[in-house]
Amino acid sequence: MKSVSQLLLASALTLGVTACSDKPETAPDLEQKIRDTAEQSLKAFNIPGIAVVAVKDGEVVLAEGFGVRDIESNEPVTATTLFGIASHTKAFTAAAIATLVEQDKLSWDDKVIDHIPEFKLADPYITSELTVRDLLSHRSGLGLGAGDLMIWPNTNKTNDEVLAGLAHVPIKHGFRERFDYNNLMFVTAGEVISRVSGMPYHQYVEQALLNK
Structure with a gap:
């Protein structure tokens, strides 16, 4: 089964080709093509349902479920x-941190321990040197998906428990040596947002990015 992101990409490509057509089309025609593409995609990717939003010039022109x-x-x-x-939440996390940097409340190169004093990885040197930039760059030295079983596929652990568990996740590579996709560093980045903004992660993201 394909992911929702793959589905949306396929839909976007289909609609993009349509939008580049030499023949001008009316808004109702394009909206119907979006609906047709959505219905076709349900069958093509064997998924039960999707929601589709089309935005033009900052205005929502179509928002429907299928x-x-x-x-x-x-x-x-x-x-x-x-x-x-x-993992689309990673983009929200990075954007939220960027807003705090713009407000001079945070620097990309702040040490994580400056904002989360109890933060600890298995390696003391990495613990002391890891920056906000490192959290978002997948270069902490943790292996691919290291520690994911603390949160995947579901978890009842609190953020504090996940952060405490990081101290027991083995370091696989040298610090800043290579890229290895890691989810828990973004959980940590979300906690940095909470500490710096003074509000829960989800509340800050909603305020800073969505309620505009």
Whole structure:
């Protein structure tokens, strides 16, 4: 099964080709093509439902759901159905940190321990030198997906418990030696946001990025 991001990419490519056509099309025609593409994508990628939003010149011109959000109850997907967006949250995290940098409340090269004094990795040197920039760059020395079982596929652990668990995750590579995709460094970055902003991560993201 393809991911939602792959589905949206395929849809975007299809619509992009349409938008580049020499023949001008009316807004209703384009909206219908979006609907048709969404319906075709449900079948092509074998998924139960998606929500699609089309924005033009800063205005939402279409926001609709397609398919169902629950295959047992057949409840439909609507424009307000909530979906998990997985690692797309990393973009929100980096953007939220950028807003704090713009406000001079934070620097990309601040040490993590300056904002989370109890932060600790298995290597004392990396613990003392790791920066906010490192958190977002996947170069901490932790291996690919290291520690993910603390949060995946679901977890009842608090952020404090996840952060405490980092001290027991083995370091696999040298500090800043290579790129290895890691989710828990972004969990840590989210905690930096909370400490610096004085509000929960989700609340700051909503205030700084979404309520505009």
